[in-house]
Amino acid sequence: MATFDYADMQATAHELIEEFGQAGAVKRVTPPDPVYGGDPVPVEYTAKLVPMTYDQRYIDGTTITTADRQIYISSVGLAIVPTVGDVIAAGGVEYHVIAADPNNYDGVTNVVFIVQGRIAA
Incomplete structure (x- = not known):
């Protein structure tokens, strides 16, 4: 039985995101050192990526709002x-990550990152 090639799927996803x-x-704030203190350090x-509007059937106003975006990240x-x-x-818009899925089906290869982004206020 043949195994599925997740690296090939990762390459296909990357090509589509590159094209479209x-x-x-992705900005992450590193917290200060617990012993020495200091300021949080933002790292970019x-x-x-491709930000897309959610299909209307998924918008419930609470978990997913009309302003949320489904963001595909290579x-x-x-x-x-x-x-x-x-x-x-x-x-030019910043979104807080509300939910994230690495699409890592084999435990090794992250095919594509799909996140739910909510406009940062």
């Missing part, structure tokens, strides 16, 4: 895995 997406960034990771070359608490910058 835009440049953006450049990414290729996993190729991204040094981090986007998680809740990160901020995604896309098209």
